[in-house]
Amino acid sequence: MYIQQIYTNCLAHAAYYIESAGEAAVIDPLRDPGPYQKLAVERGATIKYVFETHFHADFVSGHIDLANNTGANIVFGPDAKPGYKCYIAEDGELLPLGDVKIEIVHTPGHTIESTCFLLHDAAGKKQAIFTGDTLFVGDVGRPDLLSGNLPKEVLGAMLFDSLQNKIKTLPDDVVVYPGHGAGSACGKNIGTSSYTTIGEQRTSNYALLAANKEEFILAVTCDQPVIPAYFFKDAVINKSGATAYQSVLDQSLKPLSHESFELEMSAGAVVLDTRDPMEFAAGFIKGAINIGLNGDFAVWVGSIITPDAHLLLVCEPGKEVEAIERLARIGYEGVKGFLDGGMKPWFAANKSYDVVLTFDGSECENLLNMEQYELLDVRNRREVAKNRMVGSVHIPLNVLKDEYSKLGADKKWLIYCAGGYRSMVAASFLKSKGFHFVASVEGGIKEVQRVAPSLVEELVDAE
Numbered sequence: 001m002y003i004q005q006i007y008t009n010c011l012a013h014a015a016y017y018i019e020s021a022g023e024a025a026v027i028d029p030l031r032d033p034g035p036y037q038k039l040a041v042e043r044g045a046t047i048k049y050v051f052e053t054h055f056h057a058d059f060v061s062g063h064i065d066l067a068n069n070t071g072a073n074i075v076f077g078p079d080a081k082p083g084y085k086c087y088i089a090e091d092g093e094l095l096p097l098g099d100v101k102i103e104i105v106h107t108p109g110h111t112i113e114s115t116c117f118l119l120h121d122a123a124g125k126k127q128a129i130f131t132g133d134t135l136f137v138g139d140v141g142r143p144d145l146l147s148g149n150l151p152k153e154v155l156g157a158m159l160f161d162s163l164q165n166k167i168k169t170l171p172d173d174v175v176v177y178p179g180h181g182a183g184s185a186c187g188k189n190i191g192t193s194s195y196t197t198i199g200e201q202r203t204s205n206y207a208l209l210a211a212n213k214e215e216f217i218l219a220v221t222c223d224q225p226v227i228p229a230y231f232f233k234d235a236v237i238n239k240s241g242a243t244a245y246q247s248v249l250d251q252s253l254k255p256l257s258h259e260s261f262e263l264e265m266s267a268g269a270v271v272l273d274t275r276d277p278m279e280f281a282a283g284f285i286k287g288a289i290n291i292g293l294n295g296d297f298a299v300w301v302g303s304i305i306t307p308d309a310h311l312l313l314v315c316e317p318g319k320e321v322e323a324i325e326r327l328a329r330i331g332y333e334g335v336k337g338f339l340d341g342g343m344k345p346w347f348a349a350n351k352s353y354d355v356v357l358t359f360d361g362s363e364c365e366n367l368l369n370m371e372q373y374e375l376l377d378v379r380n381r382r383e384v385a386k387n388r389m390v391g392s393v394h395i396p397l398n399v400l401k402d403e404y405s406k407l408g409a410d411k412k413w414l415i416y417c418a419g420g421y422r423s424m425v426a427a428s429f430l431k432s433k434g435f436h437f438v439a440s441v442e443g444g445i446k447e448v449q450r451v452a453p454s455l456v457e458e459l460v461d462a463e
Helices: 034-043 063-072 152-167 198-204 214-219 231-240 246-250 258-266 278-281 299-303 320-329 341-349 362-372 397-406 420-430 444-453
Strands: 003-006 013-019 023-027 046-051 072-078 095-096 098-107 115-120 126-132 174-180 268-275 309-315 337-340 357-358 376-377 387-389 413-416 438-441 456-458
Touching: 003 034, 013 034, 013 098, 013 174, 023 095, 034 046, 046 095, 063 072, 098 231, 098 299, 152 214, 246 337, 258 309, 258 337, 268 413, 278 357, 278 387, 278 420, 299 320, 299 397, 299 420, 309 320, 309 362, 320 337, 337 341, 337 444, 341 444, 362 420, 362 438, 362 444, 387 444, 397 420, 413 420, 413 444, 420 438, 438 444, 444 456
Parallel strands: 023 046, 046 072, 126 174, 268 309, 309 337, 357 438, 376 413, 413 438
Antiparallel strands: 003 013, 013 023, 095 098, 098 115, 115 126, 387 456
């Protein structure tokens, strides 16, 4: 028997490949079926099943393409009602895979169809459970995504029962393979480990330590991250069926001259510049939003840009396919094309461009004292609970799209985050909304703290 976790950092997502006696199963694949097919070919195995733990909200699954390409059966648990051919398994049903068996464990709560897959080895021992968004390392799936249009309190009660009656009853040594790691918006306190055990979670997971159902519901429904707007779109796509992955690539990968690019801009398309923040700052197309491929690209696209937007891409040459692939993973399919050759031809044609001023930590004190910049902190609440620059305004980047009007567009804003990536996203977004005087702290608060510690106040961690 062979198990491989296939982890994608940008989405904090884990898919799984299980193999026994030449038969393989894939759990929760991302949209591109290629890596899973390649792995099976390399190992000389046939993919028999594609298991889906639920209708995912944070990415578009590749289960349909993978099944079409390999002849595998798509398997959901009870209460799933997809708009395409698949097998709806019963709770407790055992499906054979080579010399092992996979048990269907229906665990409603995160969604009504949420299901875990319990692996029994060749001897019948319960060895591992693939929990999707039901149980994470240190956390459980959020119950506030309105699955089945049910309120979070009802789903929370379902999740409590699922964990008490289906998960906590398993032996302590059963290995837990979750669907997400730290950084995912599908939970609020997910740990950094890639796997755990039932025994470890029984004694350390705050949600499993709740004394009763009421305490549990309160614990798992409060203080959840803001739900990105694309979550609801992706859940619908995964339920109804996605456009073939290759078709999305083919329709999006269109090189555009600067003339054609400008025509699309005039028609209302959003310019998404995926270059490194410092390259962007030195010169970019006016109105462009910078979300670099070298960071949590998908997360911030989903927080800043509406899911149905028409997009024009500016990329480092050779990175166009990667950008389109990563957009397709979260259901952003409105790419009209990319600027052929990147920014070099744009500059060569003497086209107008904009810049974002950047300042290192040692320059911040003078800016604040002499040039009357105000500070904007775009980190998350947990980060701000530990430290902040003195006198800063706090609006987390994941809500800036909805709350930027609280800031004065005529003021000078010096924006910072932890290292400089998010502050450039924020600066570009505010520029696109008519803020003329914005600058970014190069290196973020970490660099300020190193060279000008008097500008940073340490706070008691609210956690």
